[in-house]
Structure formats: structure tokens, C-alpha cells
Ligand code: ADP
Ligand code: ADP
């Protein structure tokens with residue numbers, strides 16, 4: 001099972017990917033998480049990526065592609081993988097498709113999380129993450145039991161710097177101008193499945209699971 005989760009920032013891609021990987025053992029590869037980890041560790045990739053991420057711009061294609069190919073190659077893919085937030089440009093999509101064909105690991109299904117703009121903004125402005133384990137919360141939709149404390153590990157919650165209103169606006173512009181065209185690209189390949197990202201997380205999960213269950 002090799003999947004791509006496509007949709008605007010805040011659509012709930014990461015939330016669903018975590019649910020699917022925890023319940024079904026599918027490798028979850030979030031480009032954003034991998035980049036943020038590189039920034040934290042001050043690697044060469046992290047140093048180059050930081051300013052783009054802070055501005056809400058895309059990190060240059062070739063850097064991200066190389067990083068993701070390496071991650072896919074070295075990861076445990078026995079149960080397959082989910083590419084979350086990658087590809088994000090047509091160039092990335094064509095490159096990774098070629099690479100995966102060569103490895104005999106083509107993408108089976110692309111889930112497009114169709115999500116309303118007002119919902120996306122509400123979700124991103126209220127998103128909180130755990131400093132220690134990375135768990136994802138929302139101050140209204142999925143609040144932790146105790147304010148600013150992670151249910152899973154007791155770590156402190158924080159807000160991503162790029163989840164500020166101004167940077168969210170920029171990221172949505174970038175999505176509209178560079179990523180949205182991937183919907184047509186994957187629809188043309190006949191592997192696109194559309195779902196409503198507006199619905200509750202459990203409902204979205206059931207929808208994904210319903211589509212995949214014959215292969216799980
Ligand atoms: P993405 O990975 O697409 O950017 P996230 O999974 O990080 O999105 O979700 C963005 C925010 O919305 C998070 O704070 C998350 O807790 C919350 N969220 C995710 N899915 C849903 C949902 N179906 N309904 C309500 N809130 C959600
Ligand atoms: P979200 O889904 O909430 O937009 P991500 O965590 O996926 O956020 O991405 C955060 C930032 O990391 C992006 O704004 C961008 O700078 C960088 N990034 C993530 N994925 C890619 C990608 N495929 N190509 C280029 N840059 C990326």
C-alpha cells in the first residue's frame with residue numbers, strides 16, 4: 001500500500017496519516033516533519049530549508065526530492081508507506097513517480113483531502129504540537145485533557161511559527177499556485193480518490209479505511 005495524501009495545509013493529512021500508521025503499521029513519511037527535524041538538528045538540509053519554511057514558501061524541489069528518495073529507500077516499507085505533504089509541485093510528482101517506478105514501488109492511491117478554506121484557517125490557527133513526541137492537537141477540535149500538556153507523554157505543547165495568520169495566507173497561496181494542479185495530474189493517472197477533509201477525523205478515517213480495506 002503506497003499512498004500520497006494531498007490537500008491544503010490544515011486539511012488533516014498528518015492526523016489521518018498518524019492514525020493509519022499507528023493502526024496498520026504503514027510507514028508515515030511527512031516531509032514537513034522530516035524538514036523540521038533537520039532544522040532542529042541544524043543539518044545542512046535544515047540550514048538551507050529554514051528560511052523558506054519560516055516564510056511559508058516551498059523548499060527547493062531538488063533538495064526535497066533527494067531527501068524523500070533517501071528516506072523511502074532506507075525506511076521499513078513492508079506494509080507500504082504514506083507520503084504526507086509530498087509531492088507538492090508537478091516537478092516533484094514527476095520525479096518521484098519515475099523514481100518509484102524504477103524501484104518497482106509505484107504509488108497505488110492518492111487521497112485528495114478537499115477542504116474548505118475557512119475550516120483550514122480555523123484548524124491551522126488552533127493547531128498545537130507536543131515538543132517531545134510531536135503529537136498533534138487542536139485547541140477547540142481536539143484539545144488535550146490539560147491545557148498545553150500532551151496527553152500521550154506529558155510534554156509541553158507549542159504552536160508552529162508558520163501557523164501565524166500571515167504565514168498561513170502565504171502557504172495557502174503557494175498551495176493554490178503550485179500544488180493544486182497535482183489533483184488533475186493524479187486524476188489523469190486514474191489513482192485519485194477524493195474525500196471531504198471537512199468532516200470529523202473519525203469519519204474521514206472510516207472513509208479512507210473503507211477504500212483501502214480490501215488491500216489491508
Ligand atoms: P495537515 O497535515 O493537513 O496540515 P493536520 O493533520 O496537522 O493537517 O491538522 C491540522 C489541525 O486540525 C490540527 O490541529 C488537527 O488537530 C486538526 N484536525 C485534523 N483533522 C481534523 C478533523 N477532521 N476535524 C477537526 N480538526 C481536525
Ligand atoms: P502543512 O501541511 O501544515 O502546510 P507541512 O508540515 O507539510 O505543513 O510543511 C511545512 C513547510 O515545510 C512548508 O511550508 C514548506 O516550507 C516545507 N515543505 C513541506 N513539504 C514540502 C514539499 N513537498 N516541497 C517543498 N517544501 C515543503
Ligand code: ZN
Pocket residue numbers: 130131132133134135150151152153154155
Ligand atoms: Zn507528547
